[in-house]
Amino acid sequence: MHNTLIHFIRDVFNTKGSIPLHAPFFGGDEKSNLVETIDSTFVSSVGAYVNAFESELADYCQAPYSVAVVNGTAALQTALYLAGVRTNDIVITQSLTFVATCNAIHWLGGEAAFVDVSMETLGMCPISLVAFLERHCEYDNGQCIYKRTQQVVKAVVPMHTFGHPADIEALASICETWGIALVEDAAESLGSTFKGKSLGTFGQYGALSFNGNKIITTGGGGAILCKNEIAYKKIKHFTTTAKVPHRFEFFHDEVACNFRMPNLNAALGCAQLAQLNNFIANKRELAAVYEDFFSEAPYTFVKEPEGCVSNYWLNAIICKDENQRNSLLTSSNDAGIMLRPVWTPMHLLPMYAKSIQGPLDNTEWLAKRLVNLPSSVRG
Template sequence: MYTKRLISFIQDYYQSKDFIPLHAPTFVGNEKKYVLDTLDSTFVSSVGSYVNDFEVNIAKFTQSRFAIATVNGTAALHTALYLSGVQSGELVITQALTFVATCNAISYLGAKPVFVDVNTETLGLCPVALLSFIEEQCEVREQKCFHKNGERIRAAVVMHTFGHPAKVDELKKVCQDNFIELIEDAAESLGTLYKGQHTGTFSSLSALSFNGNKVITTGGGGMLLCSDEKVAAHAKHITTTAKQPHAFEFYHDELAFNYRMPNLNAALGCAQLEKLPEFIESKRALASLYQSELANTPLKFIVEPENARSNYWLNAILCPSKEHRDILLAETNNAGVMTRPVWQLMHTLPMFKESLCGNLNNSIFLAERLVNIPSSVLLTKEL
């Protein structure tokens, strides 16, 4: 009965009996104008004013010192890990409850992910679980952290799940105390604040994503946030093939990446960013309605954690059991209302099945019960 009630609510909210996607982009501003401007200018690739403007405006919005645009969020995270000194054969702690891109970026460097449990309130890496893992399985020698098998733990990556911030200040302290570099995968949390500070700015390096299903989109794109001027300059250098400036010569002074965001995509991003405050208000209003609608049902709506102002990128509900989850997924999708389970836990995937793990009880519990429900911005609704 409560599934039919949820379907009816979603259809009424989006005023549609047809297919309702999980998260569709919204284009109601200057998108066409700015994109056509890039076509008229012929600067559609990695050089153009919109790339620079987008970087400046994202840095201003997030209150980050520097922002470097990339082709996607995975590229931004890969660059962050690279700049943090992660090397082949080293270990990087992260959460099993995450999108595969988090672990792919770690693997690109020849490093290996280590999976630690999440917090049930934030859905992100748990500082208590992280500390327990370090105390039980690691040791610090000469200001370096090593697993008991002898491999060095260079970094930890926290992902702000569905736009809800992890307890990143507590994670940062655990990492600092144990000489581990903390990196934020803030791909889903643009516009999210924790204790009044934007996610992605608690660590020295972090990554954003502007994929087509994110709060704002550039079609495909990402952004590296950085707090150090020299590191930011190096980031821009290595994401643009490490080419030394010259009128006509091609000289590249180090191994690097071709990760620069095209001007065409950045133009779309500049227009989207102008509407971001409205988008977030719309999403927060929808979240409030979901919370009220589901208050007297067996479904628990995932609300923003304490001390947080979440962007509610993807709204999520917690079902009483895996069986309830499977029924809800089948009934909603059969009705044309797109819902989906959370990602397969990373340690269950074939390429990561041999990874080191801590206790993952919370991750397993959540993976069996979480469902994402439609979360598209709808500006025609009264905010």
Template sequence: MIEKSYKDAVDFVRAVYGTTEFISLHEPKFVGNEKAYVADCIDTTFVSSVGKYVDRFEKMMSEYTGAKYAVATVNGTAALHVALRLAGVKNDDEVLTQPLSFVATCNAISYCGARPVFVDVERDTLGMSPKSLKDFLSKETSRKNGGCFNKATGRKIGAAVPMHTFGHPCRIDEIAKICDEFGVPLVEDAAESLGSFFKGRHTGTFGRMGVLSFNGNKTITTGGGGMVLTDDEALSKRAKHITTTAKVPHQYEFVHDEIGYNYRLPNINAALGCAQLENLPRFLESKRKIARKYEEFFAGSSMAFVKEPPNSASNFWLNAVVLKDRGARDQFLRETNNAGVMTRPAWRLMNELAMFKDCQTTDLSDAKWLEDRVVNIPSSAIVSW
């Protein structure tokens, strides 16, 4: 093993980014038509819910991802909330998800009045383990009236929500097959994986619906924004309807036919999104180059670089390394952050947070193993290349 110190890692990140200044984890880059499109919104006054950019952004996103329909929302959390509701998740249902995720996944489940049930992740993909999912569904649930019910609680399994962690695709084809077999609707949390493909198909297009995020820290940003992806026309229409306060279209009357949400993406944010999406291929190319450099640097050291999973093209949203143990992780975090190179641990597991600590779980050994060891390292695209 070629031992490398954490100081070597700091120096390497500095060499990649070519700076002695503070290096953040992920920052947005505005290098194309962003200013022109946003200025167009201001000049025409169409900054809010009406304007051409929302439709254009949705069309571009549907073409890029291959999803038949794309519905833009104010953020990824809102997109997840709507997708779960439209997948049929109801009060008192349970939703299978992974404990290694950003809190938004579980928050959206909770907004539906449902409870998360946590199944383990895999060490190589960092995403939901098909084996853990299948074990849980086979042993802990039974089928009745076309649904799948938890034997212990009697509650319906309303959906399964795997997540493509840090942009690396999980084994989504196996997960989709298992969900089909057990009659559980699949909603993919692809918030982190715009530009990531599994077996040539874009993440977020394997289930009934998938969800993207365009938060400021993501591969492309709209300031704040999200998207529901689906191949189902009826679902896309419902998504558009309930995200626009369920207003019945009319020239001047204000009639709403159910309780809806004010979740539509404003035109000014969509304008930013159109310009950012034009830049996506350039961002992805740069991020792949950076990942390759990291992979070479960390090879053979005690810091194991998280590689692109099999059968996948990753967007390398946030690069990650796996340290020897929790002590090594904490030391790495201290040394790098003290040296002005931003790094961060993986999220605290969801089942360890006060709100979700009483939720049912499978054995979560691999999630715990990863929580103790994973750190993210600077991953912004370099646009001067």
């Protein structure tokens, strides 16, 4: 069966050469935008394309505001900081995620606590979140308190895995009940929707990524979506070293970061964003081809949750067991086709192994069986 799958993927991508997991596609105004930016000399964090990219991104997501930053990790770290996460605070997230989710929590001095994912969405499971809160926490004077240590549970960070929407409406309701900030890790899900609403707009903040392997790329980059002008101004201030505006003086009024996206990256982003709807249509066509193939194969194809529209950033299958997964990964990579396992769960990494955690049965089951397929936009 492995050889049949390898030949099928080669046919789908129409090549005998190596096939990456996800490569960027440049078919618009990328080159002309970059040349224009270079000619203008405004290649750093000040320039017309930064403002244009932020405005166009907010319009696309139907979010009140967006702020472009240097990468997705910086976006998430900034969002958590603005949500109030500080030293010793707890942030509940999922263990089945990319390590940047936990690293953003760590560098603010926070502590990650892990709950399980849903088998239907691959994102945070609302049932697991409620079970964790009811067993380990109490609501006291407007705050959620972890009873064993009296730490404040300051935020919940679900991740929309591979672009598939988590049950974000239920998660938002739980966070509201418990007085916890909801910060969406929407790094992989630009263009995906839950009941017609863009991911990244349900929480207090949403963090996006435009790394080279995302559905659109700015080379390196990210963005924070937010709901009001006060938050927008705070994010802008924090990500520009908290410099107080002045014609010539340098005065900074708080400890902050230099996270602003350069104009050169934003120029690339504007050209990419203009093609996003076409990219999504292309990727959904690829997902349909995969789904049809795997209907007759001994693997389970991962489909978008009911009532949602996924960008299918990365297509995925579930193998029957770990041995089948390992055999498939070995044979495909030997053939020059980049299939990849899901990330090692965070609670199995040495730096997060002692983190607070609830039962993670689905996480560990999926980690032994899930495989990502080549998912690039096809020209």
